[in-house]
Amino acid sequence: MDLKAIILSIHPLQEDDYNQFAAIIQPRIVAKNTRLIEAGKVDHRFYFIQEGITRVYYETAERTINLVFPGPGETILSLNSYSLQSAGYEYIETLTECLLFEVDAIALKKLYQTNLDLANWGRKLAEIEFIKAEKRLMNHLFKSAQERYTELLLKYPALIQNIKLGHIASYLGVSQVTLSRIRAVKS
Amino acid sequence: MDLKAIILSIHPLQEDDYNQFAAIIQPRIVAKNTRLIEAGKVDHRFYFIQEGITRVYYETAERTINLVFPGPGETILSLNSYSLQSAGYEYIETLTECLLFEVDAIALKKLYQTNLDLANWGRKLAEIEFIKAEKRLMNHLFKSAQERYTELLLKYPALIQNIKLGHIASYLGVSQVTLSRIRAVKS
DNA sequence: TTATTTTTTTAACATATGTAAAAAATATTC
DNA sequence: GAATATTTTTTACATATGTTAAAAAAATAA
Numbered sequence: 001m002d003l004k005a006i007i008l009s010i011h012p013l014q015e016d017d018y019n020q021f022a023a024i025i026q027p028r029i030v031a032k033n034t035r036l037i038e039a040g041k042v043d044h045r046f047y048f049i050q051e052g053i054t055r056v057y058y059e060t061a062e063r064t065i066n067l068v069f070p071g072p073g074e075t076i077l078s079l080n081s082y083s084l085q086s087a088g089y090e091y092i093e094t095l096t097e098c099l100l101f102e103v104d105a106i107a108l109k110k111l112y113q114t115n116l117d118l119a120n121w122g123r124k125l126a127e128i129e130f131i132k133a134e135k136r137l138m139n140h141l142f143k144s145a146q147e148r149y150t151e152l153l154l155k156y157p158a159l160i161q162n163i164k165l166g167h168i169a170s171y172l173g174v175s176q177v178t179l180s181r182i183r184a185v186k187s
Numbered sequence: 188m189d190l191k192a193i194i195l196s197i198h199p200l201q202e203d204d205y206n207q208f209a210a211i212i213q214p215r216i217v218a219k220n221t222r223l224i225e226a227g228k229v230d231h232r233f234y235f236i237q238e239g240i241t242r243v244y245y246e247t248a249e250r251t252i253n254l255v256f257p258g259p260g261e262t263i264l265s266l267n268s269y270s271l272q273s274a275g276y277e278y279i280e281t282l283t284e285c286l287l288f289e290v291d292a293i294a295l296k297k298l299y300q301t302n303l304d305l306a307n308w309g310r311k312l313a314e315i316e317f318i319k320a321e322k323r324l325m326n327h328l329f330k331s332a333q334e335r336y337t338e339l340l341l342k343y344p345a346l347i348q349n350i351k352l353g354h355i356a357s358y359l360g361v362s363q364v365t366l367s368r369i370r371a372v373k374s
Numbered sequence: 375t376t377a378t379t380t381t382t383t384t385a386a387c388a389t390a391t392g393t394a395a396a397a398a399a400t401a402t403t404c
Numbered sequence: 405g406a407a408t409a410t411t412t413t414t415t416a417c418a419t420a421t422g423t424t425a426a427a428a429a430a431a432t433a434a
């Protein structure tokens with residue numbers, strides 16, 4: 001999935017509009033375990049993932065919680081930074097080496113002010129991300145850790161090879177001990 | 188908080204743009220316990236609340252979960268309906284008599300296609316709602332039922348007078364028995 | 375006021391999950 | 405390949421929360 005396909009999958013754009021957009025985007029190769037977004041800081045960039053797996057997580061004094069593991073074709077952005085230019089809540093880091101497209105959010109916002117199609121693209125992006133957030137919330141509310149584990153394996157069979165079980169336990173919202181118990185039953 | 192204040196609080200608009208928007212909005216008085224949005228259905232309306240309290244909830248075979256209790260100044264919309272024109276997940280109903288402003292989402296989408304300021308308003312709306320959804324999720328992930336109960340009382344002291352404890356327990360994600368135990372300790 | 379219904383609290387018990395610590399398995403380094 | 409470090413599983417125990425049912429309290433109706 002190349003840059004154009006990712007962008008147009010969110011909302012169709014005219015050739016000219018796409019080119020304006022592409023002009024403020026840079027490809028980047030990022031090593032494993034690199035932090036892309038830092039909680040408590042304002043960041044003027046966001047990313048599209050071409051290749052690789054990342055994790056979005058929150059951190060408190062007591063514990064850290066993995067929220068989601070975005071992969072190819074998905075968008076990485078801290079909405080607080082992006083929309084409000086205020087400090088974000090989440091950390092985002094790579095779990096594998098990643099090929100990313102880095103978007104200059106400030107330049108994009110300028111485009112929103114003059115370009116109708118891009119303004120609607122931006123609207124669509126926020127709506128899609130909202131729907132994803134809603135789905136995540138519903139997953140948490142309705143599904144047991146067991147179900148969510150099974151679904152995770154189905155969606156990212158590679159994930160379990162690459163990352164520590166503690167990460168997955170944190171995503172499921174249970175202790176690692178409980179995750180081990182879940183896995184013991186399954187086999 | 189009148190209609191104009193609510194709309195402009197999301198994103199500033201020129202007088203002319205605001206008037207175009209206001210033309211597709213109708214005030215409505217809605218009785219207590221009226222269902223506004225139905226899960227599984229596509230709805231082409233959404234609402235701003237001038238007065239009153241509502242609840243947004245999900246329902247499964249096993250149980251129902253209250254997600255949030257929007258009140259004055261807040262927006263009621265099912266993102267799936269609004270953005271994707273697909274069936275929504277949530278039910279929304281009034282808990283008290285409400286004064287609402289009903290927006291014709293189809294007409295609004297047409298405006299988005301031609302009016303740059305409104306397109307940016309729509310972008311801002313989605314971004315704000317996203318941030319709210321993220322906060323709700325974080326509340327669920329980080330805070331205990333106890334804390335969330337205390338905060339709820341602080342934010343909506345009236346709520347507890349008006350609605351059944353079962354609703355609040357469902358919002359907190361605990362059984363009503365547990366909520367009773369929480370309340371017993373507090374006093 | 376009394377009676378009836380609804381809502382909330384309490385009690386008793388079962389169970390799932392967390393914590394802490396040790397054992398086992400796996401991966402890494404020299 | 406042996407030694408070390410890391411990760412995962414298992415065990416033992418404590419505790420919080422759910423379920424079911426009964427009691428108490430509050431609200432509504434007669």
